[in-house]
Amino acid sequence: MTILFDMDGTLFAGDSQLRFARWVLRRHGWRRLYLLPVLPGLVLCGLKLLSLERMKRLFLIYAWGMRREVLEAECRAFVEQELLPAVYEPVLARLRAHQAAGHTTILCSASPDWWAPLVGQALGFERTISTPVPTGRRVPLMPAIPAPGNNRAAAKLTRLAAVGITHAHTGYTDSTADLPMLSICRHAVLVNPAAKLCRQAPQGAEIIRTPQPNRLRFVLSCLLGW
Numbered sequence: 001m002t003i004l005f006d007m008d009g010t011l012f013a014g015d016s017q018l019r020f021a022r023w024v025l026r027r028h029g030w031r032r033l034y035l036l037p038v039l040p041g042l043v044l045c046g047l048k049l050l051s052l053e054r055m056k057r058l059f060l061i062y063a064w065g066m067r068r069e070v071l072e073a074e075c076r077a078f079v080e081q082e083l084l085p086a087v088y089e090p091v092l093a094r095l096r097a098h099q100a101a102g103h104t105t106i107l108c109s110a111s112p113d114w115w116a117p118l119v120g121q122a123l124g125f126e127r128t129i130s131t132p133v134p135t136g137r138r139v140p141l142m143p144a145i146p147a148p149g150n151n152r153a154a155a156k157l158t159r160l161a162a163v164g165i166t167h168a169h170t171g172y173t174d175s176t177a178d179l180p181m182l183s184i185c186r187h188a189v190l191v192n193p194a195a196k197l198c199r200q201a202p203q204g205a206e207i208i209r210t211p212q213p214n215r216l217r218f219v220l221s222c223l224l225g226w
Contacts, residue, residue, distance in 0.1 A: 002168040003098045004160075004181060005125070007109035007116060009174035010191045012086035013213055016111045016119075018222035021062050023078045025225025032225060034061045053150045056131075057142040060112070066139045075115040083119055088210045091172065091191060092123075099124055103169070108160060108181065110152040129159050152177045157184065176200055 008015045025032055041058045044050035050058075063071060098105050107120040112133040120128030131151040133143045148155045157180050160166070171178065171185035176197045182188045188205035190197055192212060198205075220226070 001101075001103045002165060003103050003105045004165075004168045004171040004185060005095065005105065005107050006171075006173040006175065006178050006181070007107055007111055007119060007130075010172050011091055011119070011123075012083060012088060013192075013210075014215075014218050014222075016083060016109075016115065017056070017059065018219060019082055020075075020078055020115060021059070022222040022225050023082055024062055024074060027074070029225065031062050034064055035223065037061060038223075052152075053145060054142075056150055057145065060133070060139070060143060061141065063139045064141050068135050068137055068139075071114060071135060071139060075118060079115050079118040079122060083115070084122055087123070088191070088208075090208050090210060094172070094189070094208075095123060098170075106160075106165065106168075108151070108156050110150055110156075110177070127163065129156070129163070154180050156181045160184075173197075 005011065008017075021035075025035075038059055038061065041050055041055055045052065045055040066074075095105060105125045107116065107123070107125040107128040107130075109116045109128070109130045111130055113130045114133060114135075116130035117128040129151060132146050134146075135143065148158045151159055156178070160181075166184060168185045170187045170189060171182045172189045172191060173182065174191045174193060174197070176194075179200060182202055182205075185202075188202045189208060190201055190205050191208045192210060193201070193207060198207070
């Protein structure tokens with residue numbers, strides 16, 4: 001029995017890319033200067049003049065020039081100290097129940113493969129599928145993302161199919177972007193879903209609710225490195 005889990009917003013609150021930006025900016029404050037191009041990029045993305053994938057590549061500018069060994073060390077510390085303590089207890093309990101029952105648990109996330117596989121390994125997932133973001137010896141400016149691109153929406157189905165997963169028993173998510181993933185699942189579990197996801201989710205979807213941080217405060221704290 002295969003069980004699919006989204007990561008950001010499903011295992012813990014908020015976007016791990018924003019969280020990692022805050023982590024880096026708190027420890028390397030001068031990198032705040034690199035985020036200046038992000039503000040006009042956000043405006044262009046909001047106006048649909050910049051694709052979400054290009055915006056994602058642009059946002060990673062805060063890590064531009066970072067040596068690979070430094071990036072890897074920061075990712076390990078970030079996962080251990082920031083992400084794992086933030087995992088929702090009810091969702092973690094579900095994951096542990098699936099694992100105890102011998103189910104195959106797959107973490108399928110749009111977040112970069114800089115840290116997503118570390119989360120998967122720490123939580124005992126059999127496999128982690130995330131967005132590949134090659135770095136080389138140093139993080140390049142706007143790193144390229146190989147096809148089929150950002151691991152969200154239909155791209156998740158492509159990457160899941162590439163490892164032989166074309167159907168699953170249960171899918172966990174918080175986002176409408178994962179409706180394609182839910183389409184191959186017999187059962188859906190929605191974590192803190194917005195009204196739109198509740199309307200569009202498969203019939204009979206289960207809902208898990210947990211306390212949520214103030215979204216605006218969370219985003220600002222991450223962008224400014226507070």
